[in-house]
Amino acid sequence: MNTSTVMSTEVKDPAADKPTASTSRYIIADRQNFRLGAALGSWESMLALLFVAAFTICAIVQPHFLDMYNLADGTFNFSEKAMIALPMALLIICREIDISVSGILALSSVAIGLAHTNGAPPEVLLPIAIATGTACGWLNGIMVTRYKLPSIVVTIGTVSLFRGLASVVLGDKAFTGYPQLMTDWGQGYFFGFIPREFVVLLVFALLFAGFLHCTTWGRRVYAIGNNPVAARFSGIPVDSYRLGLFMLTGAMAGLAAWFLTGRIGSTRPNIAMGWELEVITMVILGGVSIAGGAGTIGGVLLAVLTLGTVTYGLSLANIPGIYMTIVVGILLLVTIALPRLLRGKRIAK
Amino acid sequence: MKEILKMRETQLAISIVVLIALVGSRAPVFVSSSSLGNLLTDSTLLIMLALAQMLVIVTRGIDLSVASTLALSGMMSALLAVRFPELPLPVVMLVAVAIGLVLGLVNGYLIGYLDLAPIVVTLGTMSVYRGLVFVLSGGAWVSSHQMPPEFIAFPLSRFLGVTNLVWIAGLTILVFWYIAMHSRFGRDLYAVGNAPASARYVGIPIAKRLFWTYGISGAVAGLCGYLWVARYAVAYTEIAYGFEFTVIAACVIGGVSIAGGSGSVAGAVLGGLFLAVIGNALPVVKVSPFWQSALTGVVILTAVLINARNGKTGGRQILPLHLNKANAQGSAA
Numbered sequence: 001m002n003t004s005t006v007m008s009t010e011v012k013d014p015a016a017d018k019p020t021a022s023t024s025r026y027i028i029a030d031r032q033n034f035r036l037g038a039a040l041g042s043w044e045s046m047l048a049l050l051f052v053a054a055f056t057i058c059a060i061v062q063p064h065f066l067d068m069y070n071l072a073d074g075t076f077n078f079s080e081k082a083m084i085a086l087p088m089a090l091l092i093i094c095r096e097i098d099i100s101v102s103g104i105l106a107l108s109s110v111a112i113g114l115a116h117t118n119g120a121p122p123e124v125l126l127p128i129a130i131a132t133g134t135a136c137g138w139l140n141g142i143m144v145t146r147y148k149l150p151s152i153v154v155t156i157g158t159v160s161l162f163r164g165l166a167s168v169v170l171g172d173k174a175f176t177g178y179p180q181l182m183t184d185w186g187q188g189y190f191f192g193f194i195p196r197e198f199v200v201l202l203v204f205a206l207l208f209a210g211f212l213h214c215t216t217w218g219r220r221v222y223a224i225g226n227n228p229v230a231a232r233f234s235g236i237p238v239d240s241y242r243l244g245l246f247m248l249t250g251a252m253a254g255l256a257a258w259f260l261t262g263r264i265g266s267t268r269p270n271i272a273m274g275w276e277l278e279v280i281t282m283v284i285l286g287g288v289s290i291a292g293g294a295g296t297i298g299g300v301l302l303a304v305l306t307l308g309t310v311t312y313g314l315s316l317a318n319i320p321g322i323y324m325t326i327v328v329g330i331l332l333l334v335t336i337a338l339p340r341l342l343r344g345k346r347i348a349k
Numbered sequence: 350m351k352e353i354l355k356m357r358e359t360q361l362a363i364s365i366v367v368l369i370a371l372v373g374s375r376a377p378v379f380v381s382s383s384s385l386g387n388l389l390t391d392s393t394l395l396i397m398l399a400l401a402q403m404l405v406i407v408t409r410g411i412d413l414s415v416a417s418t419l420a421l422s423g424m425m426s427a428l429l430a431v432r433f434p435e436l437p438l439p440v441v442m443l444v445a446v447a448i449g450l451v452l453g454l455v456n457g458y459l460i461g462y463l464d465l466a467p468i469v470v471t472l473g474t475m476s477v478y479r480g481l482v483f484v485l486s487g488g489a490w491v492s493s494h495q496m497p498p499e500f501i502a503f504p505l506s507r508f509l510g511v512t513n514l515v516w517i518a519g520l521t522i523l524v525f526w527y528i529a530m531h532s533r534f535g536r537d538l539y540a541v542g543n544a545p546a547s548a549r550y551v552g553i554p555i556a557k558r559l560f561w562t563y564g565i566s567g568a569v570a571g572l573c574g575y576l577w578v579a580r581y582a583v584a585y586t587e588i589a590y591g592f593e594f595t596v597i598a599a600c601v602i603g604g605v606s607i608a609g610g611s612g613s614v615a616g617a618v619l620g621g622l623f624l625a626v627i628g629n630a631l632p633v634v635k636v637s638p639f640w641q642s643a644l645t646g647v648v649i650l651t652a653v654l655i656n657a658r659n660g661k662t663g664g665r666q667i668l669p670l671h672l673n674k675a676n677a678q679g680s681a682a
Contacts, residue, residue: 097468153607156597163646279471315471323480326480333459
């Protein structure tokens with residue numbers, strides 16, 4: 001009875017050996033060939049177009065938009081968020097998410113403040129911030145990997161824990177009077193007009209892009225995001241990668257805390273309130289799939305710059321910041337809904 | 350009996366009672382009837398929102414826009430009541446529910462019919478709705494002396510000795526119990542959450558079900574919007590800011606699985622009640638209010654850890670494990 005099926009499997013199908021275009025959403029080729037059409041139609045090209053359009057419109061409508069000093073200063077309002085968006089992109093590609101970044105940022109900032117008021121020298125404040133952030137990220141990672149809990153639940157819990165601890169330490173006070181070193185980095189410029197924060201952001205973007213797109217580790221992050229079980233069976237230490245990425249996100253949030261605290265010069269309980277959602281919005285707008293396994297650092301950086309341009313343009317036009325949230329929300333909805341509407345209805349779910 | 354004790358809901362109910370008793374032993378004021386009545390009234394909004402969120406999470410979704418929907422419909426009903434003070438209260442409430450329903454259906458359309466990721470869609474609508482509150486109000490506060498007196502009085506006025514808020518929450522619980530346990534709609538939602546592909550094969554109209562699930566979530570948020578604004582007698586742009594996470598936390602504590610397909614009405618209600626008890630107990634036992642957020646975090650993490658241990662299934666064994674074989678032979682010999 002089974003002979004026919006056995007026979008048919010034994011007959012070699014020549015087409016089966018070749019990697020054909022699968023019906024899966026994501027395809028990991030060993031090395032993809034460069035095709036101009038695909039490159040132009042990609043999410044990143046769309047974003048680049050959007051960025052250029054936003055930039056041009058702002059430049060035409062706003063007479064002072066192209067002032068180099070203003071433009072450079074405009075990067076201040078997104079540099080710290082973008083620093084967190086980079087590791088967040090890796091996490092989301094890996095099918096995880098971290099809601100607790102703003103809590104980590106608040107706690108790291110409090111740690112800096114506490115160390116500073118207790119007489120720590122200015123140079124150790126940066127390591128303290130990064131260490132606090134890494135520790136928080138480690139807690140998230142351990143909960144996710146050791147106890148197999150969904151990361152969204154864990155980090156919803158830890159965000160109130162971290163922010164709560166920060167407000168317990170702070171009470172109704174605030175830490176101020178930070179050393180000159182932090183002010184120099186938070187508010188300072190290279191060559192007189194390029195903000196140091198922005199340069200640091202670009203350096204980190206390069207590092208992350210190199211990590212994700214040019215190393216085996218980066219390939220494995222994509223593999224985990226596409227299929228964690230298959231990735232585990234092919235010998236990737238999935239849990240170590242997850243733990244590492246959570247700690248990396250924590251460390252970057254700590255770094256962002258150091259810059260933000262240096263820039264605004266104080267630590268208050270509501271520091272970076274609501275940033276987690278802004279950061280996630282940047283990442284998703286950058287073309288990272290929330291289902292995991294797809295996305296690029298270049299896309300995230302383009303999304304960051306686009307949002308930064310629009311924010312800067314709106315603020316020049318004296319439009320209240322909260323209008324920005326509407327613009328960002330609509331931008332997010334349109335960018336994800338439009339391809340789906342254009343492609344027509346799919347039945348798969 | 351043992352099964353009942355093992356149930357997550359029973360354990361949660363017991364821990365709530367223990368918590369109340371513990372706090373009561375430190376501060377007897379806490380277990381007075383007026384204080385417990387306050388506790389009940391304080392927990393109602395969270396419980397109602399948690400119920401709606403439960404249905405959404407059961408379908409493998411998440412609704413981050415509830416707090417913004419609440420704020421928008423609350424602000425709109427407040428503005429409506431201020432502009433037309435002679436409008437009867439039921440009409441205002443209906444308008445609030447309708448606004449919430451429409452906002453929720455927008456989510457539902459994008460998630461159900463366009464098949465977009467719920468977390469992304471509600472993240473987007475969350476910002477849009479919150480921004481619209483500012484646009485509508487012009488950033489101004491609507492304060493108590495502007496609103497008509499009966500608009501403010503309704504949630505806290507008493508009927509048969511219990512506040513209207515509690516009555517409404519009780520009705521909502523009944524309705525949700527019916528939807529989740531005794532209606533085809535509710536069964537379909539569990540099916541969708543458990544195995545979306547199978548649900549499609551047996552002919553469940555997934556898109557339509559999701560559309561209305563988010564609609565219900567929005568409608569409840571709309572009703573809570575009016576109740577919130579009337580109860581606290583003030584409407585401003587930041588009402589209920591960040592409340593979506595509290596609502597989700599209540600669901601998680603109540604044992605609603607974020608992976609979809611499981612969750613009960615009792616769990617969501619008890620989860621909301623638990624968070625409300627903690628919130629009300631801390632000031633009574635003279636713990637600084639600054640601790641509240643940190644303790645809430647610890648409670649959420651503990652709850653998910655306990656829940657995870659209950660539902661532990663272990664890894665799948667795809668290759669024979671020699672260790673087991675040796676054991677089996679050893680026991681056989």
